[in-house]
């Protein structure tokens with residue numbers, strides 16, 4: 001079957017099958033920031049935005065993407081770089097395999113959350129696994145970035 | 157400005173963080189055939205027939221390979237220097253399958269769907285045999301996992317396939333049995349750790365193709381490019397000179413990629429089809445046929461005199477290597493040597509290690525490499541001993557931990573530690589944790605019980621007399637340097653750390669050094685990134701190569717500055733003498749025209765010692781007495797890894813290792829069921845910690861200066877995982893009075 005969707009601002013047509021997930025279609029389209037790590041919707045490495053909402057592309061049937069707007073990290077380089085600097089300073093990038101999905105979710109969080117408490121941040125990002133860092137450095141980076149972009153926890 | 161002992165951003169940080177295509181699956185030919193493996197549903201069976209005809213008819217299927225189609229030769233896929241210290245017990249494909257997940261057939265097809273369809277159509281008939289699943293029953297069991305006559309070893313590690321014995325090891329000093337009899341106190345216990353998964357995020361991924369010269373090129377997510385070259389050459393019976401291995405960015409390894417798990421299958425498909433082929437494991441395959449930590453059962457006796465001097469240790473380890481013996485004979489050594497050798501008065505030590513085959517997932521290397529399992533047992537027993545004597549577990553360590561100049565028990569034949577700030581680590585952890593107050597059992601207002609625990613451990617820094625690293629460094633005409641190494645950055649940041657070491661040696665800034673990722677056609681030889689060797693062994697090769705290059709640069713500069721220039725100094729901009737400076741660009745350009753000088757140097761290094769880094773770990777837990785649930789609330793890890801080359805990356809290494817240890821202690825489990833199938837084989841059920849589980853974690857360093865290391869450095873990656881699990885279970889003991897003997901902690905036992 002054929003689907004048509006907007007990928008990072010451009011209309012694309014893709015051939016897919018009912019049992020295919022969006023993740024494989026996107027990688028076939030050359031979008032390599034989207035990673036597969038777990039195939040069971042548990043790691044967050046495949047996070048993309050569907051109509052602006054963070055979505056696990058491994059658990060999203062490709063046919064449902066028809067007519068939707070898909071955003072991946074490729075379209076967010078500038079914004080990603082502003083956050084990346086904080087991650088790099090902490091050494092929180094490590095192997096990097098979890099980074100694209102994590103960054104997609106962090107950027108979505110910044111748009112969506114209103115109160116950036118440590119707990120809210122952790123809960124929002126809970127679906128993004130990382131084995132290298134043990135998470136702590138990621139949170140230091142997120143906190144420093146939020147602070148320097150004027151998004152602090154309301155209660156602090 | 158110093159280029160070491162400070163935080164430096166990883167050179168690949170922005171590429172990784174903005175999702176650039178850098179991993180094997182991103183950069184390999186996208187029109188490559190998809191490779192999939194048909195795996196055995198049985199724990200033990202002989203294949204009596206395979207019919208591939210229907211599979212081959214599926215449109216788009218390029219090949220279906222079975223044991224009949226591949227070289228009939230046994231080898232090991234463990235990444236080790238020769239002579240390989242693992243049995244030659246594995247074939248590319250065999251007519252006997254020995255665990256649930258053992259490959260039966262290799263399929264390559266135009267699309268994943270076609271490959272999957274073909275897998276379903278392969279008709280295999282099995283003569284199912286009774287499997288051997290319990291490691292405790294394996295030795296001399298009538299069921300033999302490897303009865304075949306061509307099983308062999310090329311080194312003597314006490315293996316005997318006729319007994320299901322993969323390795324047998326005894327190390328001793330003094331007479332532990334006699335000494336234990338003299339001891340005023342003896343604590344004893346049996347401990348068990350399971351087959352936990354490294355949970356690296358990038359699955360095993362390999363692409364392979366034949367290049368224009370007819371050579372097999374393997375692009376792979378590996379820690380061991382040079383060993384992969386040899387293993388692929390052996391497995392496929394193609395000459396070594398016709399194999400090339402390229403390592404792109406690697407999405408985590410933790411030891412798992414110190415075994416050539418996926419490479420041989422992708423290469424076999426590429427050879428058979430003449431087409432580029434790519435194989436990526438699913439997470440289920442990683443669990444069922446990856447290379448997890450060896451399950452171990454360990455019985456320890458530790459004896460002390462009435463003042464609390466630990467005098468004798470008897471340590472017996474049973475290790476389950478699963479169906480194949482990768483790293484079985486070496487992990488067992490470390491399970492005994494390091495854990496028993498951190499106590500300065502213990503002059504009588506007996507260690508016996510037995511590694512057995514079973515029909516379960518073949519185990520391999522995982523950060524800590526046996527030390528983690530051994531330290532859990534020894535540290536738990538030392539904590540028990542402290543209770544018996546009636547002294548604080550921190551005090552028994554204050555009395556007994558190694559000091560500089562001490563002989564280290566049975567470690568590397570009684571090597572002496574020349575760089576050791578173990579006691580400083582202990583004192584610093586004491587201070588950071590607030591041991592006196594926070595170790596105590598406290599009932600919180602909400603009814604939760606808090607308590608603290610402690611443990612200590614060491615590792616090594618490379619394998620002395622074995623690990624070999626080479627570095628090539630050259631000056632290019634814009635005045636920067638290219639550093640070529642054969643060590644594999646798997647996400648730890650060694651490409652950056654080694655560039656820092658080079659920059660420090662050459663007096664330039666780190667952004668003037670470009671590290672080239674490994675390609676066995678171009679990179680100088682390195683045994684690989686494992687055994688905590690990269691900073692220490694490869695770092696030393698970098699220091700040597702830079703010194704040699706510096707000498708060449710000074711000679712070339714001397715020609716430009718003239719004979720009376722006086723003493724020359726090299727810095728990031730050029731060479732100066734007597735108030736005059738020639739730039740690196742001038743020097744470089746000068747040698748590129750009409751000269752027979754190459755401003756390049758290559759040097760090798762292999763250590764004669766393996767100086768251990770040390771860690772003291774303290775954990776505070778909160779126990780819910782109603783449910784038995786344990787949550788770690790605080791972790792303090794203080795480490796002596798010698799000079800800290802990159803303070804940010806070292807800290808993150810330690811934090812990441814601590815969370816792996818926490819997972820191993822509390823939640824991670826992949827248990828073998830009755831039929832040999834794993835109960836847990838996905839990230840949904842396995843229990844890897846998430847960010848909701850992170851405690852308040854403090855990492856600090858007490859850097860000693862290791863004379864034999866690059867600018868005083870030792871290693872960090874592995875030691876950091878070793879002490880946290882026993883510190884957590886000691887805290888559990890403190891809170892509940894129950895000693896945890898088997899990981900992960902079972903909450904039901906704590907109610």
Ligand code: FES
Pocket residue numbers: 035036037038039040041042043044045046047056057058059
């Ligand atoms: S690959 Fe989609 S959540 Fe893991």
Ligand code: FES
Pocket residue numbers: 092093094095096097098099129130131132133357407408647
């Ligand atoms: S950085 Fe390696 S998994 Fe997160």
